[in-house]
Amino acid sequence: MTPQQSRMARAALGWSLDEFAAQAGVGRVTVARFESGGPLSPDSLLKLEIALTNGGAQMIDQAGRVGVTVPKA
Template identity: 40%
Template sequence: MQPVQVKMARAALGLTLEQLAQQAGVDGVAIQTFEAGGTVEGAVTSALNLFLATHGIELIEGDGVRARASSAKDYVPINQVTTDTDGGIS
């Protein structure tokens, strides 16, 4: 799991950092640290992986993510996530 994947997945799900933290059951500061490229405990990334997988987000090799479409065989790439000037997702 790469930091950019968490940002992209959050954007795809329409969640703020705080919402992701609450729903995934992890500390928001840990997510913020990870998204900024810092090191966090394995339990944090494990919880994020589980949350994202159960919400239809698949991490793909490298630094991409994709959301499962309504059909299990069809995938919709998430490739138009941008960041604003303060590093947030828009």
């Protein structure tokens, strides 16, 4: 998952930084750091990915393009 995908998924799910952090079990600063391109431990990245997946987001990475899909509201 890229920082861009994280921002796209969070926006599509309607999650604030605080809500995303709570869903992932990490601090708000961790989410903000990752989404701005900063370093993140593999464990924290996994927690973010799991939270977004559990929220219904699906990451796409094909043909040199990345994206996100979410269920219809």
